[in-house]
Each structure stands twice: as C-alpha cells, then as structure tokens.
Amino acid sequence: MNTRMSKEDICAYLGEDFYSYKGAVTPPIFQNTLFAQSHELKGEEPEFVYTRINNPTIEIAEKKIAALEEGQEARCFSSGMGAISAAIMHFVKAGSHVIAIDSIYGPTRDFLENYLARFGVETTFVPGHNTDEIESAIKKNTVLIYLESPSSLVFSLQDLEAVAKLARAKGIVTIIDNSYSTPIYQNPIKFGIDLVVHSATKYLGGHSDIVAGVVIGKKDVMDGLRNEERAMLGSCMDPHQAWLLIRGLRTLPLRVRQHQENAMAVAAFLENHPRVKYVLYPGLKSHPQYDLGKKQMEGYTGLMSFELTGGKESVVGLLRNIRHFRHGCSWGGYESLIAPVGLGKNQEELKRSCVTEGMIRIHVGLENVNTLIEDLDRCLV
Ligand SMILES: Cc1ncc(COP(=O)(O)O)c(C=O)c1O
Incomplete structure (x- = not known):
C-alpha cells in the first residue's frame, strides 16, 4: 500500500x-x-x-x-x-x-x-x-x-x-x-x-x-x-x-461524486413528494442509520429504494410511464435504472429478501439530473 x-x-x-x-x-x-x-x-x-x-x-x-x-x-x-x-x-x-x-x-x-x-x-x-x-x-x-x-x-x-x-x-x-x-x-x-x-x-x-x-x-x-x-x-x-x-x-472518483450529487437531488425530491411514503437512501438525514453512515462512510452513491402511497397500481403506473430510467436490476453504470424489487413475490419471498411488494429501487445515473427529476415528477401524479 x-x-x-x-x-x-x-x-x-x-x-x-x-x-x-x-x-x-x-x-x-x-x-x-x-x-x-x-x-x-x-x-x-x-x-x-x-x-x-x-x-x-x-x-x-x-x-x-x-x-x-x-x-x-x-x-x-x-x-x-x-x-x-x-x-x-x-x-x-x-x-x-x-x-x-x-x-x-x-x-x-x-x-x-x-x-x-x-x-x-x-x-x-x-x-x-x-x-x-x-x-x-x-x-x-x-x-x-x-x-x-x-x-x-x-x-x-x-x-x-x-x-x-x-x-x-x-x-x-x-x-x-x-x-x-x-x-x-x-x-x-x-x-x-x-x-x-x-x-x-x-x-x-x-x-x-x-x-x-x-x-x-x-x-x-x-x-x-x-x-x-x-x-x-x-x-x-x-x-x-x-x-x-x-x-x-x-474515472471512478469523478463518477461516484456525480452519482452522489445526482442521487442526493433525486432523494430529496422523492422525500418531499406527497405520493412517496418513504425513501431509503443512506445520505438522507431521515435514514434510520444516518449517524452510523456518517461515522464510517465518506459519501454515498446512486442507489436508493422508495415506496409510493398508491401500492401495486402506482408501481405499475410508474414503470409504464417512466422514460429516462431503463428497466433493470444491475447498477453502477452511466445509465439510470428502475426495478420493482418486490412486485410478483409471494409473502415468503418478500420476507426472505427483506423488501415490500411496493418497493422500487432506482439507480441514479450520470444524465442531467433535472431531466431525471422531471421524468419522475411527470409519473408521480
Ligand atoms: C451487492 C452485489 N454484490 C454482488 C453482486 C454480484 O456481482 P456479479 O453480477 O458481478 O457477479 C451483485 C450483482 O448485482 C450485487 O448487487
């Protein structure tokens, strides 16, 4: 070293x-x-x-x-x-x-x-x-x-x-x-x-x-x-x-800084939206382990999960209408992604993977963050 x-x-x-x-x-x-x-x-x-x-x-x-x-x-x-x-x-x-x-x-x-x-x-x-x-x-x-x-x-x-x-x-x-x-x-x-x-x-x-x-x-x-x-x-x-x-x-140091900046803006937007129940993102003060994160992490990247107030119907609506988030469950690349991580799982599978049926995970990529927020805003009606 x-x-x-x-x-x-x-x-x-x-x-x-x-x-x-x-x-x-x-x-x-x-x-x-x-x-x-x-x-x-x-x-x-x-x-x-x-x-x-x-x-x-x-x-x-x-x-x-x-x-x-x-x-x-x-x-x-x-x-x-x-x-x-x-x-x-x-x-x-x-x-x-x-x-x-x-x-x-x-x-x-x-x-x-x-x-x-x-x-x-x-x-x-x-x-x-x-x-x-x-x-x-x-x-x-x-x-x-x-x-x-x-x-x-x-x-x-x-x-x-x-x-x-x-x-x-x-x-x-x-x-x-x-x-x-x-x-x-x-x-x-x-x-x-x-x-x-x-x-x-x-x-x-x-x-x-x-x-x-x-x-x-x-x-x-x-x-x-x-x-x-x-x-x-x-x-x-x-x-x-x-x-x-x-x-x-x-480009890793540059990329993660920009993922963090974009994700922070998206997380703040989602957290303040009336159709969003909660957002799980370690960089938000509302994260239940925010203080522990501050102690051992120096920053946050582009992944987060959230749930909408309208249940399964609203998840399907979001997936149908979203344009700038590709549907997919990998992450870490340039592109923004969206995955309905609980949809279609039975109770046992939900419990085992620690998710809820309405949980949505997004990866916030390196695109223009205003375009991403506008896209989400348009779909969360
Ligand atoms: C947290 C985490 N660890 C490990 C893996 C496995 O990595 P790979 O797909 O490169 O085998 C993944 C893949 O999605 C992951 O999300």
Missing part, C-alpha cells in the same frame, strides 16, 4: 509503467494464456506463467484496487459472484458456521443458505443493525461473519468497527461486500474488517460493459485465493476484462 498517493493518483498512475509501454497512454492488454520462458534452466521462479494464475494487465487492476481499499493485495475474478464465492469458500469446511446479514445480495444468500449447506456449512441470517444480534448468533463453530453495508436493496448498515472488534476477539474472519460504497466512499479494512469483496461489474467497471469481481485483503490470504480457489475453480479474470476495468477506474 502506498499511503502518500491520493485516490485519484492511484487510479491514474499506480501499477502502470508508461515508459515501458512505448508511450501508449493506456496500458497494453496481455491477451495471452501462456508466458513461455526457460526459468527451469536459470533456477528462478517465473514472474508470470499462465493467465489463470496471474497476468500483467490483471495485476495493474489488482494493484490499484488494493491501494484504493488500503489493503495489502487484491485478486481479480471473472465476476462478483466468482469473487464472493471464492472468498467464502477459502474459510469454510464441513461443520463450519457462518453469520450473514439477511438483506445481502440474493445470490450470495442462496450460495450460503442452499449451495454451501450441501457441503455441511450452516448459515444464520441476522438483520445486523445492532452488533448484539451478530454476537448472539455466534456459536462455537462460527468461522465467518459476512456483511454488506450498506446492503443494496434496503440500505441496512452494520457497525464495521464494532463487528470487526467482536470478530477479532473470537478469532472469526469478517468479509464485507463493499460494492455500493466503492473504495472511494468506504474503506472497511481501516475499521478492522479482514476482507473486502466487490462486484466490479458495478461502479469499479462503471460502464455496464464488463462482469467482474475483486477481493482485497492480507497477502497470505490473497496468495491462497490465487493458488487455490481462483486457480482450481477457475473464475479468473480475462485480460481484456481487466483492461476495461482499468479504464473504468480512471
């Missing part, structure tokens, strides 16, 4: 060697599988061997993201789920117990609840607003606490410092999905969290043109992830994907 570099400088320069690229203003893509060399004859360890293990283009992205997160090292994966599943699998075995937040990303919950259960790993889900809930769920065989703060549907926060302290005292590993905040607005390792995971598909990539993931943490764990989960299970990043990720990182 280089503590003297600003986040903008890390995004722009760290890990790159402009002069060895013959003056090219973007780093080269090492689009090759193998690094052929006669290291056996020289008796040396080769720097690069095979792209499933490591690759110079992928390493540039890894160096930048590790420094942004103030972690020792990072490992890139072919998707956020590739990164998350690898990080979790690194610490569990048959008989292990995991504690996870109940409102985490759905496929992560499925992975813990259903997939890993087949291999004898048990998970307890807790709301996690209060660290006591996490403490009470700890068992003798708890090896891992999995967080997502803010969570990406209902924007629940966990007290990172308190959870890390509790976990360290009991020898339990902590992992957090930091995709919502990005390393620009939250650095969980500073609070004592062991590993950070990202869906780099979202803000890190930032252009809705790659699916990618990354894990950040201590060197020994990162080497283990590279040599075991990534090398054996094979969810390695492709060099071209890494190159697009580096391209995305260059």
